[in-house]
Amino acid sequence: MSNAYIDDFPAEAKLVRTAFYSSFLALALGGVFGIIQTLHRTGYYRFIDSADYYTVLTAHGVFLVISFTIFFLVGVFTWAITTSLDRGVEDLRFTWGWYGLMAIGITLSGVAILAGFTDATDISASVLFTFYAPLQAHPMFYLGLVLFVVGTWLAGADWFRSWWAWKQENPDARIPLPTFMVLTTMLMWYIATLGVAAAILLFLLPWSLGLVDSVNPLLTRTLFWFFGHPVVYFWLMPAYMMWYIMLPKVSGGKLFSDPLARVVFVLFLILSVPTGIHHQYLDPGIAEGFKFIAMTNTMFLLLPSLLTAFTVVASMEHGARQRGGEGYFGWLTALPWRDPVFTGMALAGLMFAAAGFSGMINAGMNINYLVHNTFWVVGHFHLTVGTAVALTFMAVTYWFLPQITGRALWSRSVALGQVVLWFVGMTFMSNAMHRGGLLGVPRRTAEPQYDGFEFEAAVGSMGELQAQIALGGILLTLSLVLFFANVFGTALNGRSDELPANEYAGTLSGPEDAPLVLDNLKLWTAIAVVLVIFAYTFPLLSIVDRGGLFGPDINPLPVSLETVHLLAFVLESHATGALESIAWLGVSR
Amino acid sequence: MRISKAGLLVVLALLAPLLVELRTVLSWVNVELTVLETAVVGAALVVVILVWAFLPENGDGKTAEGDASSEN
Numbered sequence: 331m332s333n334a335y336i337d338d339f340p341a342e343a344k345l346v347r348t349a350f351y352s353s354f355l356a357l358a359l360g361g362v363f364g365i366i367q368t369l370h371r372t373g374y375y376r377f378i379d380s381a382d383y384y385t386v387l388t389a390h391g392v393f394l395v396i397s398f399t400i401f402f403l404v405g406v407f408t409w410a411i412t413t414s415l416d417r418g419v420e421d422l423r424f425t426w427g428w429y430g431l432m433a434i435g436i437t438l439s440g441v442a443i444l445a446g447f448t449d450a451t452d453i454s455a456s457v458l459f460t461f462y463a464p465l466q467a468h469p470m471f472y473l474g475l476v477l478f479v480v481g482t483w484l485a486g487a488d489w490f491r492s493w494w495a496w497k498q499e500n501p502d503a504r505i506p507l508p509t510f511m512v513l514t515t516m517l518m519w520y521i522a523t524l525g526v527a528a529a530i531l532l533f534l535l536p537w538s539l540g541l542v543d544s545v546n547p548l549l550t551r552t553l554f555w556f557f558g559h560p561v562v563y564f565w566l567m568p569a570y571m572m573w574y575i576m577l578p579k580v581s582g583g584k585l586f587s588d589p590l591a592r593v594v595f596v597l598f599l600i601l602s603v604p605t606g607i608h609h610q611y612l613d614p615g616i617a618e619g620f621k622f623i624a625m626t627n628t629m630f631l632l633l634p635s636l637l638t639a640f641t642v643v644a645s646m647e648h649g650a651r652q653r654g655g656e657g658y659f660g661w662l663t664a665l666p667w668r669d670p671v672f673t674g675m676a677l678a679g680l681m682f683a684a685a686g687f688s689g690m691i692n693a694g695m696n697i698n699y700l701v702h703n704t705f706w707v708v709g710h711f712h713l714t715v716g717t718a719v720a721l722t723f724m725a726v727t728y729w730f731l732p733q734i735t736g737r738a739l740w741s742r743s744v745a746l747g748q749v750v751l752w753f754v755g756m757t758f759m760s761n762a763m764h765r766g767g768l769l770g771v772p773r774r775t776a777e778p779q780y781d782g783f784e785f786e787a788a789v790g791s792m793g794e795l796q797a798q799i800a801l802g803g804i805l806l807t808l809s810l811v812l813f814f815a816n817v818f819g820t821a822l823n824g825r826s827d828e829l830p831a832n833e834y835a836g837t838l839s840g841p842e843d844a845p846l847v848l849d850n851l852k853l854w855t856a857i858a859v860v861l862v863i864f865a866y867t868f869p870l871l872s873i874v875d876r877g878g879l880f881g882p883d884i885n886p887l888p889v890s891l892e893t894v895h896l897l898a899f900v901l902e903s904h905a906t907g908a909l910e911s912i913a914w915l916g917v918s919r
Numbered sequence: 920m921r922i923s924k925a926g927l928l929v930v931l932a933l934l935a936p937l938l939v940e941l942r943t944v945l946s947w948v949n950v951e952l953t954v955l956e957t958a959v960v961g962a963a964l965v966v967v968i969l970v971w972a973f974l975p976e977n978g979d980g981k982t983a984e985g986d987a988s989s990e991n
Contacts, residue, residue: 747928750929754932788946
């Protein structure tokens with residue numbers, strides 16, 4: 331008999347296992363659509379119509395950044411709550427209830443997207459992950475998203491319920507660090523999802539059902555990004571949690587500072603939401619001042635990431651020195667590179683540092699104009715969610731699988747090869763995407779080339795960049811095949827009695843060193859809400875004032891190309907006349 | 920070996936971003952490499968790393984200490 335998670339919490343392990351398998355199904359689907367679009371866009375192998383590219387792109391985005399990430403993180407959070415509070419969930423039926431709601435929701439949205447491939451039904455949702463109006467999806471897509479998000483809300487309620495029950499029995503104890511991380515993440519998520527809930531329930535779903543004639547696209551976009559940026563932290567914060575509580579342990583040491591970890595999660599709670607407008611620097615309907623506020627808040631978000639880099643590397647160094655590592659850099663060789671859990675997370679963290687640099691470019695208001703809506707942005711988020719999050723999740727899967735199945739990992743060598751292959755594949759792909767973006771190559775198009783225009787690469791050629799992207803995509807797909815081989819192999823293994831115990835990292839500086847105020851969740855939530863009010867009230871009022879709640883009156887201009895030509899002729903005549911007048915005045919003086 | 924096999928694998932993987940960016944950096948000093956030339960430079964670096972890794976430390980043929988492969 332081992333002390334694995336499944337031994338202590340068999341019922342919860344079943345839930346975590348189901349959430350993980352749901353996540354892996356989405357990863358497989360998203361991965362298939364990923365390689366299809368990579369080969370199509372680069373022109374190496376095209377077997378779909380370019381019009382279907384957008385359905386593929388929507389499926390790739392939604393399955394990976396909504397289903398894969400969030401199903402995985404609800405599994406991790408359930409493990410974190412039960413393990414750190416050392417108690418099972420309060421009501422298992424409720425727990426399965428929120429999982430069921432999430433599963434039904436994502437199934438509805440997924441079916442709506444996939445139905446876009448066939449003409450047999452008029453259901454489709456090729457609206458991309460951002461589902462901007464005026465792109466309109468079938469109501470089933472929006473309804474599915476609503477159910478999925480409500481499922482996550484109930485999951486959060488479940489975890490708060492566990493904490494409250496624990497608190498009754500431990501009134502003077504500090505919140506255990508993993509639980510603290512879950513609760514702050516969920517508080518951030520509750521605030522963030524208000525935006526998308528409003529966008530869908532008040533505008534997009536009624537519009538899709540035909541209950542209202544139009545929407546204000548800028549309003550729904552702004553509400554989307556109210557949620558769209560913090561959702562990045564909803565993916566990242568579980569990865570951060572793994573870096574804080576698992577990476578030091580597998581490094582052979584302890585977490586450098588529990589208080590610093592709490593500060594980081596409080597900062598994420600406060601700063602994640604009032605930043606979304608930095609995705610809208612090129613939206614003309616939002617005043618520059620509001621964009622400047624969003625930029626300032628975004629730059630502050632670098633602070634928790636830099637604190638994390640320091641704390642995690644310090645913890646790794648502590649672990650390495652416990653293993654006999656010496657010297658300024660010599661300790662690096664003492665780290666457990668043979669362990670795929672460690673190596674995967676370490677490489678993911680390294681890639682995240684690169685993502686931070688490209689993210690600073692995105693966040694800078696003026697330099698963003700250079701890369702906005704280009705392939706650069708795609709390269710950026712393949713480093714963040716595509717590597718920092720996805721690679722961390724895959725790496726910790728190798729630790730979690732034995733814990734939740736009771737079976738030994740099928741192959742550590744294959745697992746190590748898988749995480750390294752992901753790193754190499756993403757290096758090729760995201761590097762070429764960033765460089766393509768600098769040349770102005772657009773994102774979100776099946777046909778990035780234009781007639782009569784050639785992109786000119788500063789180094790090499792466009793063809794080489796395309797080849798690099800295709801190579802990267804193929805390596806990533808191979809990496810996924812190895813990952814699933816390990817998942818299946820482990821599931822088919824026999825039950826093992828020699829599994830590692832279900833533990834997370836101890837701390838060098840524990841919660842007793844953290845000021846009590848850090849655990850005051852009400853205070854941090856209130857500050858977060860106030861910052862959101864500051865950042866969003868005036869922009870939203872201004873957007874509604876100028877465009878109306880349901881959009882401006884329908885303006886028939888321009889209704890045809892002839893009208894555009896006529897308009898251009900009139901404008902040109904006026905402009906020429908004005909310039910001639912100015913020139914004449916200048917001469918006469 | 921001077922380094923564990925897993926450590927060697929990671930070092931070789933880290934070579935990928937270095938090689939990709941080396942091409943850009945060299946262009947700043949007007950050295951423009953073709954893909955083939957970059958691949959040749961990469962292969963040469965891989966050989967150098969492999970020779971260094973497989974040479975016995977201090978000539979006594981001992982395997983690198985601190986290899987985590989036997990742990991966990």
